[in-house]
Amino acid sequence: MPSNLVNEYFRTENLPHIWCPGCGNGIVTRAIVKAVDNLGLNREDTCVVSGIGCSSRASGYLDFNTIHTTHGRALAFATGIKLAKPDLNVIVITGDGDSSAIGGNHLIHAARRNIDITTIVFNNNTYGMTGGQYSPTTPTGDKGTTAPYGNIDMAFDLCKLAEAAGATYVSRGTIYTTNMLIKLVENGIKNKGFSFVEAMTICPTYYGRKNKKGEAVDMMTYLKDYAINVAAYDKLTDEQREGKFIIGELYKSERPEYTEEYQKIINSFAEEV
Amino acid sequence: MAHHEIRLTGSGGQGLILAGIILAEAALYDGLNVVQSQSYGPEARGGASKAEVIISDSEISYPKVDKCDLMLALTQASCDKYIDTLKPKGILIADKSVDNIPKRDDITIYILPILETAQKDLGKPMVSNIVALGGIYEITKLVSRDSLEKAVLRRIPRGTEMLNKKALEEGYNLIKNHKEECYGDGC
């Protein structure tokens, strides 16, 4: 029996979804919906924009104004939507490859403009839809179908990238710490500006199997053991930090929001008339 | 049928395209058909620049100027480059700084201190294009004086009206007062 949350916010006629057993994308999608529910956003005024990849299929399952765009361009489409109708709540669902490889330029510029869009990156460290190639967030040394001898690239720290580019809300959660993830998405949506939430998820089918990370449960256990809350992380020694990653709210600031700034220009002419 | 093809040449930054637009707009005020086009290189300043205007009392199809009836040359380089495109019996208006005056006896040549007037008398080298327009008017009367003045005032930046009116006046005077600097058949 689907939960009330599912009945309320999902297009149940389109379920079951296409995600593999053990995939973490459903948990992130639920977290987004729960956050929307907690905030009491009106579905008619909420828009979910996604790119291409496993994560981006989520938009089709969600009962909002939804658009599944081209690979990497979700943020550019979302920018057009937000400027056309600044009153809409705009949420972007994207993956690590979608947002930081093919769409990396749009990510940094949306952040730079501080346009009021909340971006949730489903980071599974691989290209799942195309069968497990290495992505910009695949750790160095890990394998992918296009990195058969181990990945020699350095992995992106997407949160640092978003912060440096100008995002005014940056956080990271995992599919293990779901209550925290819901809160992070909520706070991201509440922030008037560009919000970036990185959701660490898992791909047991490709990334897990290729790198001998075990089953879905083993991968969840890894997230549990290696994700350290920002407050706790600060107290660790360099040695203790080895292999760990930080979760929680990593950066917050206040800066003029793009559509509000543009509105001031429009208003200046309205006053003139 | 009146059909005049004009080529304004010099270097980028001398305001030739604006001069072309003003001349075209003046002709438009006079009720004539007009096409203004330009060609330019990658340089915003310097380099070769030309603006072209066709003024006609009938419909203009081909929009480009090939052989012209009137040519303005503000630099030696542009004078050398385009002098062969001036039709026989055409008019060349060259700036005084153009040292090597082309050896053509089938055209009328006016040598005018356009750049010097803008620089020294008016203290603003950027109005040399307007000085040139004054000269062109006085020589050709292609457009009416009222229309030219109206077009100048419409296209120049706010707050520079007095300066540009003065520049136009100086342009008229270059012809009125310096008839002796006219060479060729027309003199």
Place this chain on the structure above:
Amino acid sequence: MGERFVKLMQGNEACVDAAIAAGMKFYAGYPITPSTEIAELSAEKLPRIGGRFIQMEDEIAGISAIIGASIAGTKSMTATSGPGFSLKQEGIGYAVITETPCVIVNVQRGGPSTGLPTAPAQGDIMQARWGTHGDHSIIALYPWSVREIYDATIRAFNLSEKYRTPVILLMDEVIGHMRERIELPTDEELTIINRKKPSCPPEEYKPYKVNEGDIVPEMAGFGEGYRFHVTGLTHGESGFPSSNGEVAENLIRRLVGKIEDNKDDIVEVHEYLLDDADMAVIAFGSTARSAKSAVDILRTEGYKIGMFRPITIWPLAEKQLEELSIKLKKVIVVEMNVGQYYLEVDRVAGKNTKVEKFGKVNGELITPEEIVSYIKEGNHA
């Protein structure tokens, strides 16, 4: 009450003024010569009428943003030139399959690649037709004067709203940058078409269902109370992805058919002195201005020659070209490329008449004299 007034206007400027008259409220783009004035003037004018402009980070973002804005209910446009047009092609395909109205202006310059950035060319005729991937049809218009740029821009918006499809407005450096006398139409003279909004309540709305008697589905906008899904995947009436072969086949055939079956409405041509002609020059955009001058010159010398000018480049004016081919001994396609539109003219007219091409790719507009001498020499041969 609109007052008819005359002014000196640049081609690119006429495009912006007409787009605003047609209802454009959003422009997203990236600067590229020789189209940049369209972006600059949109930036200046849109906020004054409550519209919005954004300079995006790249060409792809430009097309993506206008599609997003259009789906949110706003008439939108972008402008570019050859290299940027290539970058926008994936987005154009997305607009085709999602049936999103939008206008893409391509002020053509010399190519391929950076080519001759400040010089005119007509090398994107085929890119406009086949630039995006997959099977599709497309509408492309190509005006030849500043006034016609104004009319064609309005028509581009109207066709895009009526047929729910991206419309490409082709121009070239010559007509984009030149200024000429333009007599603007009054408001009363303008016909503005807006997309058809849903006639049913939200719970009955199927975003890709074509109602009896309609050409395209009714289009809701985001935030208008209709929660619907848009995807670049093949989809049925519900708008949700489907990999069913029949659904895909029906969708693609409907998308192509809505344009190809309505050519009588979409195709517009200009015929000049063709009634008694035995020969015609076929040209479009700035080149057609040279062609018209050439025809006028040749007429004074006794040639029975006319001009055929497609204003709608795509879909092809097939019927008109076929009729022409039966009547004429020869047609010469004159274009600033090595022979693109020529290929289609030859396909349609080649069986009935002699089809020749005359082109130039040196960055200079073909002159009337060049056309005249080509035709004279061709006749002697």
